[in-house]
Amino acid sequence: MTAAVDYLGYRKLRAPHENGTGLFEPTWEQVGELVNRNTENQSKSCYDVQGKCLNRLAYQARKEMLAAARQWTGSYRDLGDWATASLDRVFLAGHQPQMFHPGVWLKNFALSRLAEQHDAVAVNLVVDSDTIRSHTLRVPGGTVKSPNTAEIPYDASGPPVPFEERQILDRPLFASFADRVQTQIRSLVPSPLIGQYWRLVRNRARDCNRLGMCLAQARHVLEGEWGGQTLELPQSAVCDCDAFRWFLCHLLNESARFRVVHNDVVREYRRVHRIRSSAHPVADLAEQDGWHEVPIWIWTLHAPRRQRLFVRRVGNELQLSNRRDLQVSLPLSHDGDASRAVECLQNLHRDGIRLRSRALITTMWARLALGNLFLHGIGGAKYDQVTDALIAGFFRLKPPGFLTVSGTLHLQAAHCNGAASRIRVLRDRLRQIEFQPERFVGELELVGAEQMAEIRQIQMQKWDWIEKNDTLENYRERFLSIRRLNQKLQTWVKPIRDDTIRALEKAEQASHAASILTWREYAFCLFPGEDLQVFFARLLPKRV
Numbered sequence: 001m002t003a004a005v006d007y008l009g010y011r012k013l014r015a016p017h018e019n020g021t022g023l024f025e026p027t028w029e030q031v032g033e034l035v036n037r038n039t040e041n042q043s044k045s046c047y048d049v050q051g052k053c054l055n056r057l058a059y060q061a062r063k064e065m066l067a068a069a070r071q072w073t074g075s076y077r078d079l080g081d082w083a084t085a086s087l088d089r090v091f092l093a094g095h096q097p098q099m100f101h102p103g104v105w106l107k108n109f110a111l112s113r114l115a116e117q118h119d120a121v122a123v124n125l126v127v128d129s130d131t132i133r134s135h136t137l138r139v140p141g142g143t144v145k146s147p148n149t150a151e152i153p154y155d156a157s158g159p160p161v162p163f164e165e166r167q168i169l170d171r172p173l174f175a176s177f178a179d180r181v182q183t184q185i186r187s188l189v190p191s192p193l194i195g196q197y198w199r200l201v202r203n204r205a206r207d208c209n210r211l212g213m214c215l216a217q218a219r220h221v222l223e224g225e226w227g228g229q230t231l232e233l234p235q236s237a238v239c240d241c242d243a244f245r246w247f248l249c250h251l252l253n254e255s256a257r258f259r260v261v262h263n264d265v266v267r268e269y270r271r272v273h274r275i276r277s278s279a280h281p282v283a284d285l286a287e288q289d290g291w292h293e294v295p296i297w298i299w300t301l302h303a304p305r306r307q308r309l310f311v312r313r314v315g316n317e318l319q320l321s322n323r324r325d326l327q328v329s330l331p332l333s334h335d336g337d338a339s340r341a342v343e344c345l346q347n348l349h350r351d352g353i354r355l356r357s358r359a360l361i362t363t364m365w366a367r368l369a370l371g372n373l374f375l376h377g378i379g380g381a382k383y384d385q386v387t388d389a390l391i392a393g394f395f396r397l398k399p400p401g402f403l404t405v406s407g408t409l410h411l412q413a414a415h416c417n418g419a420a421s422r423i424r425v426l427r428d429r430l431r432q433i434e435f436q437p438e439r440f441v442g443e444l445e446l447v448g449a450e451q452m453a454e455i456r457q458i459q460m461q462k463w464d465w466i467e468k469n470d471t472l473e474n475y476r477e478r479f480l481s482i483r484r485l486n487q488k489l490q491t492w493v494k495p496i497r498d499d500t501i502r503a504l505e506k507a508e509q510a511s512h513a514a515s516i517l518t519w520r521e522y523a524f525c526l527f528p529g530e531d532l533q534v535f536f537a538r539l540l541p542k543r544v
Contacts, residue, residue: 013378015103015406015520022106022407022539023378028114031373031403035089035118038400039372047395049250050338054395058369061243062087065370068241069123069231076204076217082229085121092371094125094235094362097163097212099137099523102532103407105219107375109536110405112228114373117541122230125366126216128163129235129297129356131306137523140411140516141184145509147516150184152177155211162297162356163212164236165304168205175202185526188517189411193532194525197222219524226533239356244365245345248296248355249330249338252318255292255311258394259285262295262360265389281383282360286310291323295361298322301352309355328353363387367400374402409535410518411527419511426504433497437489438462440496451492458488 016023026034047054070083093111095104108124115122135158136151154177156170168174178198185192200218208214213234220232238244251258263284270280278284285293291310298309298320307322314329316336321327328348332341345355357365364387367374376384381404388399433440438459462485465478490497524532 013381013404015378016408019408019410019518020535020538022103023404024110025381025404026401028541031114032118034401034403035120035372039089041398042368042372042400045368045395045397047397049247050253050332050336052246054368054397057243057246059087061241061247061365061369062090062371064241064243065123065233065238066090066121066231068237069233072233072237073220073231076207077221077224079231080229082116083121083231085115085119089115089118089120090371091115091118091120091122091373091375092125092366093122093375094127094366095377096130097126097128097216098132099215099219099525101521102409102524102527102535103520104377105524105532106407106536106539107377107405108223108230109226109228109540110403111375112223112230113540113543114375114403116229116543120372123371124220124230124232125238125362126163126212126232126234127362128212129239129306129358129362131160131162132158132166132212133160137181138521139181139184139526140188140519140522143187144517145513147188147513149516152180152184159305161304162299162306164210164234164354164356165299165301166211167209168211168214174205181526189526189528191528192526193529196529197525226536235362236354236356238365238370240349242342242346243369244357245342246338247365247369248345249318249332249341251294251296251361252311252320252330253332253334253338254394255294258294259287259292261393262390265386265393269386269389281386282358288323291321295358297354297356297358298326299354300326301354304354306356326353359383360387360390364391367391367402368395368397372400374400376402376404378404378406407535407539408520409527409531410520411522419507419514422507423504423511426500426507429500430497430504433493433500434490435486437486437493440493441489443496444492455489455492458485461485462489 013023013025042058043055045054045058049057066087070079073079073083091111091114093107095107111122111124114120135155136153138149139152140147140149142148153173155168155174158166158169178194181194182192197218200221201214204214204217204221208217216232220228220230223230266282266284269275275281282295285295286308287293288310291312293308293310296309297306299306307324307326310321310323312319313334316331316333318330318332318341319327320330330341330344332338348355363374363380363384367387368391381402384402391397391399441455441459462482465481465485468474468478470478
């Protein structure tokens, strides 16, 4: 565990705050050195994976992945010569097949540009093992001064199944989505990308009824039209490659040791980050009556809800179960060859049983075997500190470094700058008016000499009480007298107080409007295409 703990230090990664800005860590100029260092370390990673050296298994994994990615991508968009690059350099990124914000989309274009610069092939993994959490999209509307938001559905609500299994449930609702979005957003963004994008989505839906794949493939077609040179592949297809199945057999065979290392790492992460929740960053892996949980999802085609996978050894077999209604066996001795077990996993897939990597294993396999460089967003970069520690603790290997990429783009609608600071000033002013009203007498207008004399007299009385020493005998009388005199002064400064309240209400309205208009999580398809392309071009390195 000593080596693992070194990777759990707190990392201060923050999303860029200013509109149009990006985060790249390490810098573009340092990527080449990072890739070379990863490549050298990977060439030396001869960890024994059920009789296969890890670096040889990685070569097989890349070959299988690239063949599958070229076939998958070529089924819906044209491929250029860039798609035939060698296995020597592979750059990767990944995300769920959903309508994410521009800062996430920046990562895809960064992946493409970096692959061009470093003579690598780029592959974006579509993480379809995640469960679809919402069938609606948050869309702003109203006016710049008084904006609002609406949750607009793009499909009917359905059971919580993985993207891999999620079908389009309501075709008419799906078809009308872009029109309903444009009606809501038109007054703020006259020409959002949604019209062009959704036409591509509907085109893909003619050939594919899986919701996530339609969203991802349409987005990838658009990337190609904008010059993106990446392959894509669902993570489910990676899990169905023989190299990954061989790796999975090793994790199953070493489930007891992996569980101990995993839980130690996760608990140390919580301690370092002062996290109290037992579910963050991930839950501990459980042990139940000799069954060890592994970070793999299992489900069947007739019941496609993700369930945790448990494994136990019985003689020369590994028994796999969801600890409910499903149990299967794999022939695998403690130190045996995994060929028969891989064949059994192939048969399980044909029988409709799905085994899919959870988040930590997804990025662990991608970084250890599939590529020379992985691009993360901010959330993934923080989360993958656990993966770093797992690689160090379980495999006794130095974790490959990764690149963190993110950006912030606001809608083109204007918004009020400095509203938050103005609110603080006005709230402080109201407090001063309440407790120090005499400070504002000089701002009064049309006050006669007689009234000013009365005000001065009240001020003098208050000052006399303030100068008196605060004792147990006079404490209450002093407090009540000062409050009474403040209330008398309030009568005179009421116009100033009323003006300040009105200014505060106006500033709060502006701040609320700004919070709606500058929310950085709006989907990329709500922005004008031209704004997105300018945003990417400004942050990405120029083509050579």
